[in-house]
Each structure stands twice: as C-alpha cells, then as structure tokens.
Amino acid sequence: GESVGLHLPTLSVQEGDNSIINCAYSNSASDYFIWYKQESGKGPQFIIDIRSNMDKRQGQRVTVLLNKTVKHLSLQIAATQPGDSAVYFCAENGAGGSYIPTFGRGTSLIVHP
Amino acid sequence: DTGVSQDPRHKITKRGQNVTFRCDPISEHNRLYWYRQTLGQGPEFLTYFQNEAQLEKSRLLSDRFSAERPKGSFSTLEIQRTEQGDSAMYLCASLSMGSTEAFFGQGTRLTVV
Numbered sequence: 001g002e003s004v005g006l007h008l009p010t011l012s013v014q015e016g017d018n019s020i021i022n023c024a025y026s027n028s029a030s031d032y033f034i035w036y037k038q039e040s041g042k043g044p045q046f047i048i049d050i051r052s053n054m055d056k057r058q059g060q061r062v063t064v065l066l067n068k069t070v071k072h073l074s075l076q077i078a079a080t081q082p083g084d085s086a087v088y089f090c091a092e093n094g095a096g097g098s099y100i101p102t103f104g105r106g107t108s109l110i111v112h113p
Numbered sequence: 114d115t116g117v118s119q120d121p122r123h124k125i126t127k128r129g130q131n132v133t134f135r136c137d138p139i140s141e142h143n144r145l146y147w148y149r150q151t152l153g154q155g156p157e158f159l160t161y162f163q164n165e166a167q168l169e170k171s172r173l174l175s176d177r178f179s180a181e182r183p184k185g186s187f188s189t190l191e192i193q194r195t196e197q198g199d200s201a202m203y204l205c206a207s208l209s210m211g212s213t214e215a216f217f218g219q220g221t222r223l224t225v226v
Contacts, residue, residue, distance in 0.1 A: 043218050
C-alpha cells in the first residue's frame with residue numbers, strides 16, 4: 001500500500017554543520033513531495049516541495065533531492081542553526097489531483113550549539 | 114493574524130462525552146483538511162473539504178467522527194462518545210486550489226479521562 005517513511009527517527013548535529021534528512025516513499029504516482037517542519041506545540045509548517053518530474057530544488061538554506069529510481073527523498077539544511085531544531089516530515093501529495101498530503105513518521109533534528 | 118485558527122487549544126473531557134472542535138481556515142483557501150496526530154507520529158489524514166463539499170471521509174476513524182463545513186468557510190469536527198484512545202492532537206489545515214503549501218493551525222489537544 002501507500003506509505004511514506006523515514007530512515008532515522010533522530011538526527012543530532014552541531015550548529016553550523018549541514019544536515020541531511022532522508023525519506024523513502026512507495027507511491028511512485030505521487031505528483032508532489034513536500035517537506036514540513038514541526039516545532040513543539042505547533043502545527044507543521046511548509047518548507048519546500050518538489051514536483052515528481054524534478055530531481056532537485058533549492059530554497060533558502062534548504063535543498064530537496066528526489067531519486068525516483070530508488071523512491072528516495074532527502075532534505076539538506078545548510079549551516080544548521082539551533083532554530084532548525086524540530087521534527088521534519090516528508091509528505092506526498094497524492095496522485096491524479098487528489099491533493100491529500102500524506103505524512104510519514106518524522107525525524108527529530110537536534111542542533112547542538 | 115490571518116493564519117489558520119483552531120478552537121479550543123486544549124480540551125479535557127470525560128469518556129463518553131461528545132466534543133466539537135472548530136477550525137477557521139485562511140479566508141481565500143477553498144480546501145480544508147482535518148488530521149489527527151499522536152505523540153511521535155506524523156499527522157494522520159481524516160477528511161477534507163473543497164468549499165462545502167466533503168470529498169473524502171472514508172478515513173475518518175469511526176462513525177463516531179463527523180465533520181462539517183456548512184458554508185464553505187469554517188469547519189467543525191465532532192467526536193461522539195469519546196474514548197481514551199481518542200486522546201490526540203487534532204490539526205486543521207487549509208490550502209488554496211493548485212497549491213501544495215498547506216497551512217496548519219496550532220491544533221486542538223484532546224485529553225479523554
């Protein structure tokens with residue numbers, strides 16, 4: 001069935017390092033893949049998305065890579081800051097215009113000053 | 114504040130009671146989603162509306178759960194005969210047509226005692 005999952009539940013990094021958060025998906029028909037950040041006590045916040053016909057997209061300090069061959073998605077955060085500490089979720093947006101974001105379990109990013 | 118707002122932020126109820134949560138989406142967003150999130154898990158999709166039409170409700174957790182969006186603006190989620198297993202964060206999100214960026218509210222935390 002459809003699933004969006006993550007390889008590691010927790011990632012600890014030092015401030016200033018680059019962070020890479022990985023995600024595996026199984027629904028190859030998804031139109032979009034999205035990364036969300038959730039801070040404690042708050043709802044998820046959109047970070048960046050990537051369309052299924054792309055393999056890379058860059059934002060401010062973040063880059064998302066999509067490898068459709070192995071159904072893998074990653075979020076790279078450059079120069080990680082303490083404010084980046086949060087849980088990161090990848091989500092797939094469904095296929096055929098269903099537009100139902102489906103979330104995986106999440107990775108907790110801990111940034112040490 | 115023009116974001117998504119949810120009310121109440123916290124609700125403690127006795128088992129067997131009915132509860133109703135409200136979500137006010139961003140005004141120009143025609144899609145509204147309800148999710149449930151338990152500790153350590155990603156948001157779990159429940160149902161969504163496009164304007165006042167409920168387009169997907171098969172993933173509501175049981176027939177005790179129902180949602181409405183009568184005028185295509187705010188929405189309510191009702192849980193009847195609450196059970197301890199219903200304790201969770203209930204999140205609402207809104208999204209404009211053609212966008213992948215879902216805006217989430219801060220959620221309603223339900224505790225059933």
